[in-house]
Amino acid sequence: MTGPGDREREDAAQGAAAPSGGFRKGAFGVSGSGDTSGFGGLVRVEPGGAVALHSTERPYGGYFDEVTDALVEAVGEETYAAAVPRVLVDRGEITYFVVREHLPVLLQALRDDEALRFELLSSLSGVDYLESGGPEVTPGRPRLHVAYHLTSMTYRRRIRLEVAVTAEDPHVPSATGVYPTADWQERETFDMFGIVFDGHPALTRILMPDDWDGFPQRKDYPLGGVPVEYHDATIPPPDTRRAYR
């Protein structure tokens, strides 16, 4: 779907130097010296960009190594290598990036294995990374991510799994068979991001009306939707108003 947000981004892409991969330069999105505050010299990294594309090397530190070893033992080395292409440890949290086909096997093992015991699926939600895919990622890249925050009440540990799919093929196996609490959370993620959870008992919209068009929390869905006309003057949606980028 196209919206006013697209125009803003296109303008930004044409006006400034095209973002080189996962990097964006300058505080105001300008190239050159439009800014003298000292903020302008910063080079920052986009999510899913250079930083997030690398994999943390072992040892991960803390209990992360124990969890990883137990997981490898539970599902087998071959399956683990195929299922988890990379692992990221950042800010004291560990993220396993999971290939979607292997997700049910991993979840089952994480819940049931005695050395893992992640009984509680704390949170399941989506993130749309849109264009910040990083330098190596081609069109049709997996921009829609599903984040699973698992909690082990036995060992008092927390980990995150992340599955990435494309907007063209947004299918992820449902976690409801292993964690019944995923029911509404998957419905919300479907409602907001259009991610289809295969095997969910009744995947319908939950927060938006049943006949709603589009997926509101995708990044190309504008905030505020249509412009409002009032006394012959139009008020643009909030995301197209003047703002710092």
Added chain:
Amino acid sequence: MTATQDPYAGSRETTEGRVYTVTGGDWDQTFGQDLTGEERLVVNMGPQHPSTHGVLRLILDLEGETVTKARVTIGYLHTGIEKNTEYRNWTQGTTFVTRMDYLAPLYNEAGYCMAVEKLLGIEIPQRAATIRVLVMEINRIASHLVGLATGGMELGALTAMTNGFRERELCLDLLEEITGLRMNHAYIRPGGLAQDLPPGAVEHIREWLEIMPKRLAEYHRMLTGQPIWQRRLKDVGYLDVTGCVALGVTGPVLRAAGLPWDLRKVDPYLGYETYDFEVPTADTSDAWGRYLVRMAEMSESLKIVAQALDRLEPGPVMVEDKKIAWPAQLSLGADGMGNSLEHVQHIMAGSMESLIHHFKLVTEGFRVPAGQVYVPLESPRGELGYHVVSDGSTRPWRVHVRDPSFVNLQATAAMSEGGMIADVIAAIASIDPVMGGVDR
């Protein structure tokens, strides 16, 4: 009378027009029918219903008064707060998230700010952490009192409602004095607090600490021993530990099932490990146990508030880093909260650099390094989790709130199917969902 006429409303033509004679059914015929067959009745309850704890819609399949199926429909209070935060800077996010679970606004603010601080990699000053604990525990009592008050009202105990709101108002008076607002405070900010405790607040909290134990004892005298209250709650809305964990239910509901799972103890934050308090549990797994747990938690929160007051040391309530901290500590003026007069004089007449700095930080905001964090904390209703993603800019890339009301409400069907329709009300009241948090 002809055969085509309605047997219960026969008519005849008169000079005045047609006259109907309406009669009742014949009891002989009525009793002749078989009434023992299955009778399925679908009842829609809500969303505008005084007993559904907010704009919650229930679709109940009934057989007689027994609920055979309970379906829950939500979304009537969806306001797109998560999406909105992506279009405001990091500090402004506080004013959005505080409106989600409107009975526990300070928990929303604290969870959001802790996530932002974790992304920034900063530590807040000790005084700010202590005041956060202080206001959050006052907020917990206020929230539990509303849960008790509205739950009581829904079960017909109107005195519980009037008394509950009376005591809650005492809590809100304190929060108003400290933050400037009764609800939706925007008091906790990334990096610390909007302002320090005003003069006199500590004394008023101490006075409140004297009053509250007596008032809580009144609730025990009024409700705990009361046979009607007990019979409405005991064995109602049963959900054991296995059911709770499978459905993701946390908070008082899980603790009433016997598991002492409280994030303040098992995963401490803001120095909760240094406070002396108990985690109340019950082993009944029903609405009665949840009532007792909430009552006991209010007493424990009073203990934490007293300890927080004792350890308050003078000091800053915002991080030193001028690239993050709001340029001016806010102060309460005659027209509400705003930048202090000295600061306005300083930037308008004293220092141009300060004006530039103020302008940039207030309009553009500060940058947060790219990455994602998940920060959980124990709200009055259970695990409140903030999954915050930054792309390195001045605005959040994504804020997802794992709201305990949203997850806990999934247990409605498990708690109420097979029971009486009147017990559905008690079961939902014992979950204590806040629809602002459910729908966000």
